Amino acid sequence: MGEVLVLVDHADGRIRKPALELLTLARRLGTPAAVILGAGDDAAAIAAAAGDHGAATAYVADAPEFADYLVVPHVDALTQIARTAGPTAILVTSSQEGKEIAARLALRLGSGLITDAVDLEADDSGPLATQSVFASSYTVTSRVTQGTPVITVKPNAASPEPTSTSCRIEHVTVEFSPATTGTKVVSRTARTASGRPELTEAAIVVSGGRGVGGAEGFKVVEDLADALGAAVGASRAAVDAGWYPHAHQVGQTGKQVAPQLYLAAGISGAIQHRAGMQTSKVIVAVNKDPEAPIFDLADYGVIGDLFTVLPELTERIIAHRG
Structure with a gap:
């Protein structure tokens, strides 16, 4: 089985729980590979945490564009890594930003896209994704039939399962597209901490x-x-x-x-x-x-x-x- 790219969500220097869930699911489909973007000096620690959940490789890219502009720099990086690595599938967390990244990535790769999966299983013809559709009235099983499957998975679709793996870090220099600077972040306001989980x-x-x-x-x-x-x-x-x-x-x-x-x-x-x-x-x-x-x-x-x-x-x- 080939590599399964997982776009790693991280915040405050730590890997977020949905990313650990994706790494766990990725092990069903192939060999997980973490994609860590814009983490700065925290990239090594995040890669180690990804390795503790099965990632054999961590593709690490850092540049001001990841923080200064919305969505497109992540799409540029994922596209470049996917074309080089030739993964079996690409997994992204089903958040608003994650789904936009996944949709743009699928378009660039000429691939099919599945969103809001609640479970993943391996199959001879590629990953099988379970979705809850039409306001959760039906459960369907879907498969991408063209290109590299790009799948977004809802948080809490799986429980993170640690497994110690030696994670090799591969640094990537991203060639950003002209569209990168289309939407610039001009200010940020810290969310008021409630002490409760997301x-x-x-x-x-x-x-x-x-x-x-x-x-x-x-x-x-x-x-x-x-x-x-x-x-x-x-x-x-x-x-x-x-x-x-x-x-x-x-x-x-x-x-x-x-x-x-x-x-x-x-x-x-x-x-x-x-x-x-x-x-x-x-x-x-x-x-x-x-x-x-x-x-x-x-x-x-x-x-x-x-x-x-x-x-x-x-x-x-x-x-x-x-």
Whole structure:
């Protein structure tokens, strides 16, 4: 089996969990090779972490363009590395930026593209990708039939599995295209740290909806999330009402999540919301309305007032942890 290129997400000098998941999945398809772009002096440490999850090679490129301009420098680098390495497949995290990079890369390589895969398996004819489509109403299996498969994979599609591998670093000098300077980053504002995990990467998500009644109602949601070490999500109704920031919206027009546990509090379960969380491994719903559509989807349901249920659950979790 040949190399499988994995575009490594990194932040603050550390490899991010979705990249470790991709490296784990890549081992099913061939020999993982990490692509580390714009990491500066942290590249060696990131490459070592990639090696601890199966990467035999780390293609490392560093240049100001990766930080100064959007998307295209990453596409330039991946295109150049792919044409030289001739990989079996290329894996990218299914984020907004990741999907744009993957689409541009597939176009340049003349290859097929699969987005939002939730599982990958090897096959004699190439990688098989499982997708949840049409607002998660159907599960389909897809295969790229032309060129090098370019596949974006949702976070939490796999659990990172360490395996010690000697990772060889290969430094790459990228020849950037004229399109690189098309979109320049002119300023950056640091996100306010909440101490909670990133929504799309979290193993547990606690979300609130219209049933919380207002911005102050999210306190019980946040308290439970903190007790569980979870991320906080919100339905579109709650976000549109101004009760919680848009960055936390889960749904078809928000973020799509697939955590191990998703707890929906005061969320009716409209199709717009279901499209963003239906692939969660375990779904728990708390709602006063026994006819709420969310109960048709939930693995476990509690019919009750979330302002009674959530605080009691929070207390029990804290007590259990001692």
